[in-house]
Amino acid sequence: MEPFTIHTGVVAALDRANVDTDQIIPKQFLKRIERTGFGEFLFFDWRFLPDGSPDPAFELNAPELAGASILLARRNFGCGSSREHAPWALGDYGFRVVIAPTFADIFYSNCFQNGILPIRLDEADVDELFRRSQAGPYRLTVDLTTQTIRDDAGFSRPFEIDAFRRRSLLEGLDAIGLTLQHEAAIDEWERSHGVAQA
Amino acid sequence: MSTPRSLLDKIWDQHVVCAPDGEQPLIYIDLHLVHEVTSPQAFEGLRLAGRKVRRPERTFATPDHNVPTTDRRLPIADPISRQQIDTLRNNCREFGVRLFDLDDADQGIVHVIGPEMGLTQPGMTIVCGDSHTATHGALGALAFGIGTSEVEHVLATQTLRQSKPKSLELRVDGELAPGITAKDLVLYLIGKISTEGGTGSVIEYTGPVIRRLSMEQRMTVCNMSIEAGARAGMIAPDATTFDYLRGRDFAPKDFDAAVARWKQLASDPGCHYDRVEIFNGGDVVPQVTWGTNPAQVVGVDTTVPDPASLETAADRDSATRALDYMGLAAGTKIVDIPLDRVFIGSCTNSRIEDLREAARVVRGHRVSSNVNAMVVPGSGRVKRQAEAEGLDRIFVEAGFEWREAGCSMCLGMNPDTLSVGERCASTSNRNFEGRQGKGGRTHLVSPSMAAAAAITGHFTDIRGWNYQD
Ligand code: SF4
Numbered sequence: 001m002e003p004f005t006i007h008t009g010v011v012a013a014l015d016r017a018n019v020d021t022d023q024i025i026p027k028q029f030l031k032r033i034e035r036t037g038f039g040e041f042l043f044f045d046w047r048f049l050p051d052g053s054p055d056p057a058f059e060l061n062a063p064e065l066a067g068a069s070i071l072l073a074r075r076n077f078g079c080g081s082s083r084e085h086a087p088w089a090l091g092d093y094g095f096r097v098v099i100a101p102t103f104a105d106i107f108y109s110n111c112f113q114n115g116i117l118p119i120r121l122d123e124a125d126v127d128e129l130f131r132r133s134q135a136g137p138y139r140l141t142v143d144l145t146t147q148t149i150r151d152d153a154g155f156s157r158p159f160e161i162d163a164f165r166r167r168s169l170l171e172g173l174d175a176i177g178l179t180l181q182h183e184a185a186i187d188e189w190e191r192s193h194g195v196a197q198a
Numbered sequence: 199m200s201t202p203r204s205l206l207d208k209i210w211d212q213h214v215v216c217a218p219d220g221e222q223p224l225i226y227i228d229l230h231l232v233h234e235v236t237s238p239q240a241f242e243g244l245r246l247a248g249r250k251v252r253r254p255e256r257t258f259a260t261p262d263h264n265v266p267t268t269d270r271r272l273p274i275a276d277p278i279s280r281q282q283i284d285t286l287r288n289n290c291r292e293f294g295v296r297l298f299d300l301d302d303a304d305q306g307i308v309h310v311i312g313p314e315m316g317l318t319q320p321g322m323t324i325v326c327g328d329s330h331t332a333t334h335g336a337l338g339a340l341a342f343g344i345g346t347s348e349v350e351h352v353l354a355t356q357t358l359r360q361s362k363p364k365s366l367e368l369r370v371d372g373e374l375a376p377g378i379t380a381k382d383l384v385l386y387l388i389g390k391i392s393t394e395g396g397t398g399s400v401i402e403y404t405g406p407v408i409r410r411l412s413m414e415q416r417m418t419v420c421n422m423s424i425e426a427g428a429r430a431g432m433i434a435p436d437a438t439t440f441d442y443l444r445g446r447d448f449a450p451k452d453f454d455a456a457v458a459r460w461k462q463l464a465s466d467p468g469c470h471y472d473r474v475e476i477f478n479g480g481d482v483v484p485q486v487t488w489g490t491n492p493a494q495v496v497g498v499d500t501t502v503p504d505p506a507s508l509e510t511a512a513d514r515d516s517a518t519r520a521l522d523y524m525g526l527a528a529g530t531k532i533v534d535i536p537l538d539r540v541f542i543g544s545c546t547n548s549r550i551e552d553l554r555e556a557a558r559v560v561r562g563h564r565v566s567s568n569v570n571a572m573v574v575p576g577s578g579r580v581k582r583q584a585e586a587e588g589l590d591r592i593f594v595e596a597g598f599e600w601r602e603a604g605c606s607m608c609l610g611m612n613p614d615t616l617s618v619g620e621r622c623a624s625t626s627n628r629n630f631e632g633r634q635g636k637g638g639r640t641h642l643v644s645p646s647m648a649a650a651a652a653i654t655g656h657f658t659d660i661r662g663w664n665y666q667d
Contacts, residue, residue: 113347
């Protein structure tokens, strides 16, 4: 996994609450058996008109947001299904950070598996970021080493993150490899709980 | 005396493999269920890393999301769906995982077949790459959905990294009124605590109303825990649970000894929950969702709410957007909303009791000429049982389509979808935009409410139904 330390990028503001995984990546694109190539289908039903052309009314289609890498959203982002295709699509499209007041649990943890940093900020701070991003391309710097988020016009906030998840992202750790270092403990658990040994 | 512990505490404590300094605890997974949509990349990961499935005998797979519900002898028309199902078959063969394949008599929606075969048991930790894994918590298991990377992690290690979730007790006192089902209850609860009320938590449903629910009704309730934002939902095992499991294929050989163990699992009196919410079963009326998330729900005897009447700006904004998508005007009576389609199925409501409940409503009536209605049993077993009881004939004679088992129009990955603008009364669990087909409009209801709507062509209060039995 690609490590995450400091990232600076343009913010795309999606002013909607309860954005569900069916919107992030609609089911017709879940049939692929690869992990890559989902970016072109991100927010498909919102992004494209029935004739296949981009819908100019959809926030992310604004030309100045073409290279956006930080997504700003409202409460309960990523609710719905467990599909990891959602962070795959966000990552493939170019997002490295998602900021929202709250996230759905499975989506939140799926992000970490894919080098995407989900940041919970107070509702008031999220409001402030929505205001600041209105004026045109708006850039933020997200620093995982110091757990802060800032712009160059005086906005700076700390954010919370589980220490282990932070380390995993900073070091780009292989989760399975790390767990297998505890294989003896797993063997022991199985022995003491009567799980038949292979 | 030791500190009183909750059902969640007991299962959790028993499954912690280790909690190394500075890491999330590793918990052991007893049962891993696998389906075709969220597993291909996980098996591919194992293959690339040269890893094996650690406990193939604790891993079971079935194709359900993509499968056709029409004639199974024909090849699957969509080549990409076919490839996904073939991939599952090949992966199971290569890694030694038991597969209930498309032509297997026991194939079905993964959350329906787990309990019905007795794979799901009290006290277990159960995961699946699917958010509705919460269903299995109805039997007193800790069961939750995971992403594909975690599927790979469980395949390789039979463990998962997890921080202990918070506990949320939802107690339902009193009694449900006649005609009120588990589906109405859970929709009501979601409407009260919101789609993120359970975030970060495992819900334990308690109280006299929950205790009186049948096993299948409990599954309906736990199934939709995720729609309240919770990781999992659970109900302490009791005589209802044990009676349900006795004699099932994978039930423990020494059943009485297992029951003695399972009896220890119930939450101790006075145990601690991080949060407690109390409701009264008598307040629940038949529920109908009007919006595009499951908390946008009202009683059938009311009207579509006015967004302006909602408390927060975000709620007003969501409601306005939802009414626009749903093609509904504030103030419309729910019973005046006409339907084009009716779908009875999904892991929420496709078990035998659901079909019996719907058939009882349908018997002696005909589906409205404006409505296209279908019943999709949750599993091959449910289908055979329904046919043995003659339920299929009741449905077919009334004008319903009777299909093969699968997820079907719950999410429309197979050809069963809504067209743009079509309005559907559905017994499934999600009413998100486009969930049942791009531009489709979904209203979540109970099986009896869906059946009544199919007959009359619009929502109808089941409490006044003219039963013909
Ligand atoms: S029936 Fe619907 S909710 Fe249940 S597993 Fe299938 S797609 Fe998911």
